[in-house]
Amino acid sequence: MTQFGDDLIQSLQEVAAYTKGEDVPGMVIHHAVSPSEVRKKAKLTQAEMAPLMGMSLSGYQKWEQGRRTVSGPAQTLLRVLEKNPKAVIDALAS
Template sequence: MSSFGDDLIQAMTEALAHAKGEGPAIVHAPMAPREVREHAKLTQAQMAPLMGMSVSGYRKWEQGQRRVSGPAATLLRVIEKEPEAVRRALLS
């Protein structure tokens, strides 16, 4: 079987175990993009580029039309704790 096939089987096995309540699972608390943005004292127009997205896409997160997950949720956590570090990293 291909590496992709092996990875897919492993992922589905882990997903099934998680659904059954077995095995380790990483569950992150949901992020509230508006709260993070307001805490960082940013506008939507300032926040969207930090997240690498359009303002309209970012707005959909705040309005609940799209869900924040994966790397975007991690980046929101970093922005929440160290907004200036993210700005410096992106401007350099």
């Protein structure tokens, strides 16, 4: 079998193990972050949060309303905001 085939089989076995609740070393699972929960935890208004995310207020509100999907890079920024809002605010203010 080819290397690709071997890797594909290994990946499928890892997914199967994960779905059974087994620990899979090296597997990283990213869970979606709620924009509204992050914003509330940071004690920000929607009007304050939107520019931090680099978007309009209406675009940000669509995220919170579930009418727009949060992209991968935006999810990453939300995770950083969730962990350390001051660092993001300070970095974007300079």
